[in-house]
Amino acid sequence: MGTTLSYTEIELIQGLQARDEKLFSYLYDHYSPALYGVALKIVTDDASAGDVLQEVFIKIWKNIDRYDPSKGRLFTWMLNIARNTAIDSLRSKAHKLDQKVQDVTSANLMYEPQLAVHLSVDHLGLTKVIEGLPKDQRVIIDLAYFKGCTQEEIAKTLDIPLGTVKTRMRNAIMQLRILLKQL
Amino acid sequence: MDARFIISSGLIELYTAGLVSDIEGRELEAAMQQFPEVAEAVATCQRNLEEYVKLQSVSPPESIKIRLLNLINTDPLIQGTATTADNLQFTKTSPMEQTNVLSVPETKGVSWKWIAAAAAVLLIGSVILNFFYFNRWKEFREYKDKYQSLLLSQNSIISKTNEYKTRLEQLQESMQVMEDPKVMKVTMPGTASFPTAIATVFWNRDNQQVYLKVNNLPEPAADKQYQLWAIVDGKPVDMGVFEMGDTASLLQKMKITGKAQMFAVTLEKKGGAVSPTMEQMYVAGKIPG
Numbered sequence: 001m002g003t004t005l006s007y008t009e010i011e012l013i014q015g016l017q018a019r020d021e022k023l024f025s026y027l028y029d030h031y032s033p034a035l036y037g038v039a040l041k042i043v044t045d046d047a048s049a050g051d052v053l054q055e056v057f058i059k060i061w062k063n064i065d066r067y068d069p070s071k072g073r074l075f076t077w078m079l080n081i082a083r084n085t086a087i088d089s090l091r092s093k094a095h096k097l098d099q100k101v102q103d104v105t106s107a108n109l110m111y112e113p114q115l116a117v118h119l120s121v122d123h124l125g126l127t128k129v130i131e132g133l134p135k136d137q138r139v140i141i142d143l144a145y146f147k148g149c150t151q152e153e154i155a156k157t158l159d160i161p162l163g164t165v166k167t168r169m170r171n172a173i174m175q176l177r178i179l180l181k182q183l
Numbered sequence: 184m185d186a187r188f189i190i191s192s193g194l195i196e197l198y199t200a201g202l203v204s205d206i207e208g209r210e211l212e213a214a215m216q217q218f219p220e221v222a223e224a225v226a227t228c229q230r231n232l233e234e235y236v237k238l239q240s241v242s243p244p245e246s247i248k249i250r251l252l253n254l255i256n257t258d259p260l261i262q263g264t265a266t267t268a269d270n271l272q273f274t275k276t277s278p279m280e281q282t283n284v285l286s287v288p289e290t291k292g293v294s295w296k297w298i299a300a301a302a303a304v305l306l307i308g309s310v311i312l313n314f315f316y317f318n319r320w321k322e323f324r325e326y327k328d329k330y331q332s333l334l335l336s337q338n339s340i341i342s343k344t345n346e347y348k349t350r351l352e353q354l355q356e357s358m359q360v361m362e363d364p365k366v367m368k369v370t371m372p373g374t375a376s377f378p379t380a381i382a383t384v385f386w387n388r389d390n391q392q393v394y395l396k397v398n399n400l401p402e403p404a405a406d407k408q409y410q411l412w413a414i415v416d417g418k419p420v421d422m423g424v425f426e427m428g429d430t431a432s433l434l435q436k437m438k439i440t441g442k443a444q445m446f447a448v449t450l451e452k453k454g455g456a457v458s459p460t461m462e463q464m465y466v467a468g469k470i471p472g
Contacts, residue, residue, distance in 0.1 A: 021252065021255065021256070024252075024255065025248075025252065028248055028251065029248075032242075032243050032247070032248070033240035033241055033242050033243065034236060034237045034239075034240045036240070036241050036242070036243035037236065037237075037239040037240040037241045038236055038239075040241055041239060046244075049243075050243065050244060050247050053243050053247055054247055054250060054251055054254075057251050058251070058254065058255070061255050075233060076229065076233065079233060079236060125238050126238040126239060129235065129238055141200065141232070141235070144200035144201060144202050145200055145201070145232060145236075148201070150202065151197070151202045154202075165197075165202070166193040166194075166196075166197055167193055169193065169196045169197055169200055169202065170193035170196040170197075172196075173196045173199070173200075173228055173231055173232070174196075176231050176232075176235055177227070177231045180231055180234050180235070
């Protein structure tokens with residue numbers, strides 16, 4: 001986590017559960033870039049991503065009581081909400097499965113970092129990771145993580161055997177780990 | 184399966200990226216419980232992916248935060264705690280676990296529930312009111328029937344009362360005539376042919392008015408009518424026809440005559456005859472004195 005928090009995660013959760021607006025504001029300031037980045041990766045247009053982000057924070061605000069710290073970190077929980085909300089939004093816009101796969105195959109552009117348009121929080125790190133991660137590894141992570149594709153869909157999209165998905169995903173994440181350590 | 188095999192199998196990476204089946208996921212979760220190093224490997228893998236995500240952070244437009252703060256302050260649906268169970272619950276540690284689950288957006292879910300709840304409340308209220316008003320209506324219908332029958336009996340009582348009143352007036356009139364000392368009473372007994380017949384004439388000699396009271400005469404056929412005659416100097420003079428039925432019990436006003444020695448009643452064709460049919464003479468009475 002690149003940001004130094006002046007609240008511990010427990011303080012943050014308790015404050016949110018007490019409906020403390022100040023802590024909500026703090027949470028937003030610290031997590032919205034990451035969650036907005038996820039939304040943008042998934043829905044790919046600014047307006048939809050903004051809607052998704054707003055919905056995500058409303059869900060967080062309303063459902064903070066359901067967050068169970070024993071099952072994972074707050075960030076992981078929020079990330080799941082962001083991903084699910086964005087993918088739902090994508091699907092509700094008549095993006096059927098076929099079209100989703102097609103989008104992914106035809107528009108490799110969307111996997112390129114959006115540095116040109118948006119001010120990234122840490123573009124140097126991203127650039128390093130993007131440069132160090134072979135494209136086929138980056139695509140497999142993005143398909144799974146940002147598009148919610150199944151193993152079968154990935155195999156079909158990348159035109160590789162089903163068994164290869166597993167090894168390629170493992171290699172991709174191991175490579176990612178090495179790159180992250182170098183930052 | 185030992186921990187090292189699991190860690191090197193690639194399953195953890197698939198799991199973290201959300202690419203395993205439910206069964207595989209449960210197996211791995213069981214292994215996480217059993218081997219701390221497997222749990223650690225999953226956590227590491229998760230952090231790697233999350234860091235990768237964080238690297239792609241983009242600052243959102245400032246307007247979204249302003250809108251959000253406004254929303255949580257003003258919207259009552261957002262201020263309250265959600266009551267719906269949806270995809271937000273953590274069931275597994277994998278961050279990818281629920282990406283393939285289509286879920287209804289939260290805000291819509293809640294507003295629909297509110298609408299549904301409101302609709303249900305309205306429906307129940309409507310049913311209760313319907314029941315209430317239906318009973319009221321049934322009662323009202325009963326009352327209406329009762330009211331109408333009361334109205335009917337009221338009307339019949341009024342008409343009866345009027346009838347009695349008229350009758351009373353007629354009787355009083357008759358009484359006045361009979362009580363008048365100037366009125367002479369002439370009893371007409373039955374003739375030889377009709378011995379049970381009897382009628383009475385009341386004759387006011389002052390104003391010459393003649394009244395008739397039927398005491399006992401048989402009902403005539405529909406085309407016949409009784410006619411009263413006054414015998415003046417041996418000649419019959421028409422005193423008019425009179426009604427039978429209910430009217431027969433009353434004193435009936437006849438024509439006037441200043442002179443008469445005798446009164447008689449004959450049965451004639453309806454409307455009366457010019458001269459009496461002697462064979463059909465029912466009653467006859469001489470004026471005393």
